[in-house]
Amino acid sequence: MSVEADLLSFIETELAPSEPLDRDTDLLLTGLVDSLGVMRIVEWIERSQGIEVHPADVILENFRTVGAMADYVGRRRVSSG
């Protein structure tokens, strides 16, 4: 599966959104993801994708949507590989 599909399934399982979401759903405006949720997603990315997420990268732009998170993971893979 793609990173995007994995992320969607992780968020759907772990954070139990009340409405269906896709790659462009704003996770922050809906209140679905709070600061603890952000940390859980960061941990999941580090564990399952085998990359280190720098604290400076944990910013709104990289985590607003599942699409933004997948793009970030893609960029990190290129820069470290």
Next chain:
Amino acid sequence: MRGLNHLLDADRIDPGAPAVGDGDRSVDYAQLADRAGRLSAALVDAGVGPGDRVGIHLRKSVESMVAVHAVLRAGAVYVPLDRAAPTDYVAGLMRDCGVAVAVSDASPGQLAELSTQTPLGVVVGPDAAGPGPRVVPWTAVAGYEPAPAVEVATDDPAYVIYTSGSTGRPKGIVHTHGSGLAYARLAAATYGLRPDDRMANVAPLHFDQSTFEVLAGPLAGSFVLVIPDPVLRFPASVTELIERERVTIWYSVPYLLLQLLRRGVLDQRDLSSLRWVLFGGEVFPPGLLAELMEQLPHARFSNVYGPAEVNQCTYYHLDEPPPADEPVPVGRAWDDTELVVVDDDDHPVGAGCEGELLVRSTTVMSGYWGQPEATEAAFRTLAGAASDGARWYATGDLVAERPDGDLVFLGRADHQVKVRGHRVELEAVESAMQELDGVSEAAAVVRGTEAIVALVVADGSLDADAVLASLRERLPSYAVPAQIVEVPRLPRTATAKIDRERTRELLVDRS
């Protein structure tokens, strides 16, 4: 100026000075006054008269600042409602103080639900009309001519901020134009607020810390940077915003400052614009405060103390990192404020002795909305030398005076605790739990300053997930326990009260 209704008047502030922004866009004081004036006219047209309560149910934004000043300008009373709270909880507050008109950005579905449970009849905000309340869209508000300020008296109510009550019924703290303006003036004077200051608004409107920026900001003609809630979840984004917007004043609970220290990549940011960092609402662990102060050497720090009922009453400025092994004092009274520390019989205690802190000040609330008995219980008159019939607000906080005159906070006289800076009365959490199916008895304790843990004696089999789901519908998120632990019986004291000390020990043993 006698009231908060005139805060945006053009003869006070340079109309071209920046007034409020959110990092993406900003408006100057002329635009803020213009927009508040138009919304004020729309509210009056919707039937809002002096003293009427108007709900502000908005995400923190430029619009929420506009809404506060529109309501004050109309001589009405603003009631901030937590945009993230469950519908039933918000509806309870709206019924309590009779909110018939609100400014909201909630979904048409939620507004329809609110209007069936409350007197809500008109909502300013959503563009699409749904079933439920009559909707006045922002585009229609722009068509009104700005209304002049409606005159008010000093003791007319200006805003109602809700806090949790020990029986589970929230109490609406009523501040008047007089107490709100007195607070804004003292805050502006104590921290030397200037027109070139750029204040970060961190607290949501329903948290009383927000009045520092929302009221004292315009009083001083300073710029207020509203930090949107999504940004607050990313400490590295917050510090980036502070740097980019050259914020000079920050005020928040210690919890958020600790987030900046841990995850805000302070070593990669230039935050030298900060001249004041204010914290309050809970105790700042002194070792971590010292660490933060070393990271922000340009800023002066100040411990802000005062229950929402009095706005603020003491300050303690720090120029040097504090010693790691003593609590940071709450300090001493600011101007126009008297403090007395009393024993159980309301007799003043000597310096150095522990007692409850009582306050009298121009910044004290007028009372709790619609709850004369709770208001009565919150105030005391003293016998003896200090007796002149004056009302003292009893904080419920235990303090002692140090030899240098600064007060130190020692704890609560009751079971109110702070969770991430929010006041929670543990009895309120317990009584909400006891109403649920499957729960026979419940005890709540706070773990650190960040979460509540509940012990439950089950009535039959316990479905902890179902209990938590029900609580999420009844309580604000910060009051919902992070964990539920099933126990055969609760530790109780000789008088059958929950023994919180032993409850906490029980949890430590289990972890």
